[in-house]
Amino acid sequence: MLHYTLFLTFGAICVAGAVNLLIQRHPINSALSLVAVMASLAVEYLLLGAEFVAAVQVIIYAGAIMVLFVFVIMLLNAGEEARTGESRIALLLGIPGILTGAVLVAWVLEHAGSPAVAAGALPGSPRVIGWLLFHDFLLPFEVTSVLVLIAIMGAVVLASPAAKSISEGTQN
Amino acid sequence: MVPLSNYLALSGILFGCGVIGFLIKRNIITIFMSIELMLNGVNLSFVAFAAQWHALRGQIFVFFVMVVAAAEATVGLAIIIAVYRTRETLNVDRVNLLKL
Numbered sequence: 001m002l003h004y005t006l007f008l009t010f011g012a013i014c015v016a017g018a019v020n021l022l023i024q025r026h027p028i029n030s031a032l033s034l035v036a037v038m039a040s041l042a043v044e045y046l047l048l049g050a051e052f053v054a055a056v057q058v059i060i061y062a063g064a065i066m067v068l069f070v071f072v073i074m075l076l077n078a079g080e081e082a083r084t085g086e087s088r089i090a091l092l093l094g095i096p097g098i099l100t101g102a103v104l105v106a107w108v109l110e111h112a113g114s115p116a117v118a119a120g121a122l123p124g125s126p127r128v129i130g131w132l133l134f135h136d137f138l139l140p141f142e143v144t145s146v147l148v149l150i151a152i153m154g155a156v157v158l159a160s161p162a163a164k165s166i167s168e169g170t171q172n
Numbered sequence: 173m174v175p176l177s178n179y180l181a182l183s184g185i186l187f188g189c190g191v192i193g194f195l196i197k198r199n200i201i202t203i204f205m206s207i208e209l210m211l212n213g214v215n216l217s218f219v220a221f222a223a224q225w226h227a228l229r230g231q232i233f234v235f236f237v238m239v240v241a242a243a244e245a246t247v248g249l250a251i252i253i254a255v256y257r258t259r260e261t262l263n264v265d266r267v268n269l270l271k272l
Contacts, residue, residue: 011182015182015185015195021189022196027202030202036211037186041216044179044182045216048222052235053234059250063238065208066247069245075253076253081197082263090196098188101184101188105185108180128228129232129235132228144239154247154250155247158250159249159250159251159254
């Protein structure tokens with residue numbers, strides 16, 4: 001019962017944050033509500049017994065990635081979103097689409113005969129995850145490091161002002 | 173004890189909010205955040221199924237999704253900075269030409 005209450009509470013925070021992300025017009029407000037979504041998702045992971053994933057969620061997603069987002073918003077001095085004209089086709093397709101989605105979610109909740117997930121049923125501790133990661137998934141893990149290296153180089157090349165002047169120099 | 177369907181419904185709602193944000197938002201940074209929201213919804217269903225079937229590999233997949241999301245965020249934000257430098261706007265409606 002306690003688990004279900006916790007699930008409902010943090011699930012409600014998740015949904016509220018996601019909806020707030022859509023409603024807010026200033027990107028910094030959207031970013032902060034996304035942080036709330038990610039932090040409450042970490043609690044959901046803890047309820048599912050995934051301790052390592054919960055910690056990584058807070059450190060990498062709510063920490064590193066969102067700091068990057070906020071940094072870029074501040075750097076570019078992003079202001080309020082400009083209102084563009086409403087499109088009629090969006091209303092025509094969007095509202096039935098949202099209603100269909102809501103009905104589908106309600107149907108899944110009503111008719112699902114799935115057994116309940118016991119909280120903490122799975123040992124997702126860092127020790128077990130680390131064993132799997134460095135034995136069964138060693139090759140994907142190493143490929144990941146190459147991917148991150150390429151991403152770093154790509155970010156440096158794309159975002160540095162030197163790259164722009166070099167490309168301009170070649171054009172001139 | 174929480175039924176699996178509740179986790180899947182929450183995951184679907186988060187993914188749906190991400191899709192809606194991707195479609196209705198005009199700020200390129202907010203669109204990018206909607207993509208992160210979609211990835212989070214998928215991650216939740218990964219972890220829920222991992223707990224359901226006692227398969228820890230689902231959690232490993234979440235780890236890889238997070239690493240790819242981090243790489244994507246770095247490159248994507250660098251592209252956003254480059255776009256802002258050349259066009260001086262973040263509105264995607266005004267970024268409709270590949271070449272200036």
